[in-house]
Amino acid sequence: xxxxxxxxxxxxxxxxxxxxxPILSRSSYAVKDSHHVPRKWSRVSGAPSDHVVKxxxxxxxxxxxxxxxxxxxxxxxxxxxxxxxxxxGEVNELIKPNDDxxxxxxxxxxxxxxxxxxxSYSPAKDWVKVDLPIAHVERLLDTKYAVYKHxxxxxxxRAPTWSLPSHLHSHIETIQPTNSFFRPGPRHSxxxxxxxxxxxxxxxxxVETVGPSADLTVAQACNVSAVTPLCLRTxxxxxxxxxxxxxxxKIGLTNYLNEANNRSDVFLFLKQxxxxxxxxxxxxxxxxxANGDNQQTPDNATQLAAGKDLxxxxxxxxxxxxxxxxxxxxxxxxxxxxxKPDDNxxxxxxxxxxxxxxxxxxxxxxxxxxxxxxxxxEQTIPLSYARTVCNQFAQLGARGVxxxxxxxxxxxxxxxxxxxxxxxxxxxxxxxxxxxCPYVTSVGATKNFNPEVAAFDPRNxxxxxxxxxxxxxxxxYQNAAVTPYVASLGNKYAGxxxxxxxGYPDIAAQGQxxxxxxxxxFRRLDGTSASTPTASAILALVNDSLLAAGKKPLGPSFLNPxxxxxxxxxxxxxxxxxxxxxxxxxxxxxKGWDAxxxxxxxxSPKNHSD
Numbered sequence: 001x002x003x004x005x006x007x008x009x010x011x012x013x014x015x016x017x018x019x020x021x022p023i024l025s026r027s028s029y030a031v032k033d034s035h036h037v038p039r040k041w042s043r044v045s046g047a048p049s050d051h052v053v054k055x056x057x058x059x060x061x062x063x064x065x066x067x068x069x070x071x072x073x074x075x076x077x078x079x080x081x082x083x084x085x086x087x088x089g090e091v092n093e094l095i096k097p098n099d100d101x102x103x104x105x106x107x108x109x110x111x112x113x114x115x116x117x118x119x120s121y122s123p124a125k126d127w128v129k130v131d132l133p134i135a136h137v138e139r140l141l142d143t144k145y146a147v148y149k150h151x152x153x154x155x156x157x158r159a160p161t162w163s164l165p166s167h168l169h170s171h172i173e174t175i176q177p178t179n180s181f182f183r184p185g186p187r188h189s190x191x192x193x194x195x196x197x198x199x200x201x202x203x204x205x206x207v208e209t210v211g212p213s214a215d216l217t218v219a220q221a222c223n224v225s226a227v228t229p230l231c232l233r234t235x236x237x238x239x240x241x242x243x244x245x246x247x248x249x250k251i252g253l254t255n256y257l258n259e260a261n262n263r264s265d266v267f268l269f270l271k272q273x274x275x276x277x278x279x280x281x282x283x284x285x286x287x288x289x290a291n292g293d294n295q296q297t298p299d300n301a302t303q304l305a306a307g308k309d310l311x312x313x314x315x316x317x318x319x320x321x322x323x324x325x326x327x328x329x330x331x332x333x334x335x336x337x338x339x340k341p342d343d344n345x346x347x348x349x350x351x352x353x354x355x356x357x358x359x360x361x362x363x364x365x366x367x368x369x370x371x372x373x374x375x376x377x378e379q380t381i382p383l384s385y386a387r388t389v390c391n392q393f394a395q396l397g398a399r400g401v402x403x404x405x406x407x408x409x410x411x412x413x414x415x416x417x418x419x420x421x422x423x424x425x426x427x428x429x430x431x432x433x434x435x436x437c438p439y440v441t442s443v444g445a446t447k448n449f450n451p452e453v454a455a456f457d458p459r460n461x462x463x464x465x466x467x468x469x470x471x472x473x474x475x476x477y478q479n480a481a482v483t484p485y486v487a488s489l490g491n492k493y494a495g496x497x498x499x500x501x502x503g504y505p506d507i508a509a510q511g512q513x514x515x516x517x518x519x520x521x522f523r524r525l526d527g528t529s530a531s532t533p534t535a536s537a538i539l540a541l542v543n544d545s546l547l548a549a550g551k552k553p554l555g556p557s558f559l560n561p562x563x564x565x566x567x568x569x570x571x572x573x574x575x576x577x578x579x580x581x582x583x584x585x586x587x588x589x590x591k592g593w594d595a596x597x598x599x600x601x602x603x604s605p606k607n608h609s610d
Contacts, residue, residue, distance in 0.1 A: 047145035083552035085400035092124035184374035186311035229321030244548035252367035261316035277324035292332030322537035371536035373529035390437035397558030406528035408465025411581030418582035436469025442504035445511025454577020466579035468501035
């Protein structure tokens with residue numbers, strides 16, 4: 001269970017507290033947070049009063065600044081603490097709330113009719129969780145919930161504005177689900193099935209029969225129309241590396257939105273493109289979170305039409321095709337709360353990132369690298385939520401986990417959608433979340449091989465995503481690389497992006513025309529959903545080599561301080577292409593860091609050049 005039930009131990013104390021502080025919990029309410037409903041959502045109706053939500057209350061963490069300081073120390077290759085990441089207990093000690101915060105929140109909840117024995121807590125007690133019907137939550141937060149419909153037909157229950165007693169504003173960071181419209185959509189763009197590609201599949205199979213060789217060139221291993229593990233392993237120089245410490249070194253991936261990794265499809269893929277790894281399709285570990293999906297039976301017609309498991313298969317096939325026999329853990333997150341079936345009642349009310357990150361933070365043993373191919377426009381979520389989730393990612397970084405996220409597939413924003421969520425429809429580029437979080441590593445995409453260029457595919461409108469956060473200021477580790485890039489743009493796109501924001505992506509990898517197997521058939525996919533598991537797999541192999549030699553893994557807490565200080569030298573600079581979007585050519589690829597491919601792709605050994 002993710003949360004710890006401490007209610008029985010505290011009941012008497014808190015009941016006494018409630019009786020001693022009734023005035024505080026009844027202080028005047030004031031708006032705590034408000035967020036405009038994003039353009040793609042429309043109100044349908046009021047929310048059913050008996051619909052139950054899993055209310056999650058984030059309390060102010062007492063020493064997050066100290067946690068951040070230590071995170072940067074253990075991630076800085078020039079600091080004497082480099083690599084000495086914190087334990088779970090040390091992190092929890094730094095982020096636990098003050099006693100006053102807990103006392104006041106409990107007093108408010110109890111006086112508001114919430115039974116103490118219904119509460120549960122995160123290990124650090126910085127999150128309080130309770131299941132309540134909408135009618136009760138509306139009284140608790142002095143708000144009104146409604147059912148909102150996305151243009152794709154899905155529904156959620158949200159309250160754009162919510163309030164708290166004034167004395168609690170400094171003790172509570174955010175409460176969800178309220179005004180976050182975040183949807184962690186998979187970042188891939190479907191391309192034609194391989195069956196429609198003429199002779200391409202035959203040429204791919206002929207390349208694969210060449211087999212791994214120290215003398216194999218990129219030209220021999222890679223087919224521009226269908227990228228395979230043999231190509232990626234040759235291009236990025238891992239073709240003849242065998243993991244030395246599998247088990248000590250691990251890698252993870254995340255699945256959301258009822259995605260899973262179909263083992264039969266993964267087996268067919270590996271049997272074709274990495275035969276020695278084929279059995280790994282049935283051996284990698286799956287951890288189910290909040291009723292996450294792990295369907296292994298054939299998809300029905302509706303699921304096939306929706307492309308269920310296209311994303312999940314791509315991630316697992318890519319990682320196992322590169323990293324075998326490094327152990328893989330798949331985290332399948334659901335997050336659907338109990339609800340009374342109704343035409344207007346949603347099937348997913350919770351915020352899945354919260355559900356996932358709280359689960360992994362409660363675990364003692366974690367992979368060193370975790371790949372996530374999901375994200376959404378930053379402006380779909382309130383700043384309070386973005387900061388809270390980002391700070392949780394910092395906790396994972398402090399414990400020695402590098403989190404890699406896909407930078408998006410729409411360049412600086414999909415054409416025709418580039419308007420601010422400010423109620424005024426102001427023109428703007430659309431930065432992505434969580435790529436703007438300074439504690440994660442964002443991955444862009446490339447295509448071609450000699451040379452690689454920023455990925456774009458005119459057939460489906462795919463452009464590697466990049467930009468600058470409106471929520472998070474540029475971290476100091478980016479200053480030397482990103483500030484000159486912004487200066488080089490001059491007044492170009494002035495007013496469309498935050499010149500002082502955290503820039504992304506940080507790195508890139510191949511992300512176009514990936515060969516996959518889905519529903520027993522060969523398909524090709526584009527997207528940073530392909531580049532992210534690739535980059536994650538390459539980094540995991542480097543970690544394996546370092547750990548086997550008794551050294552610390554790359555960015556032993558989180559990757560970016562090492563990357564921006566020294567690691568960029570191990571990447572091939574991408575000089576062509578742009579993050580086109582918003583009816584502009586977007587941010588260009590240039591020498592050095594840029595907001596479309598970051599520092600570029602892992603260096604290819606000279607003996608593999610064409």
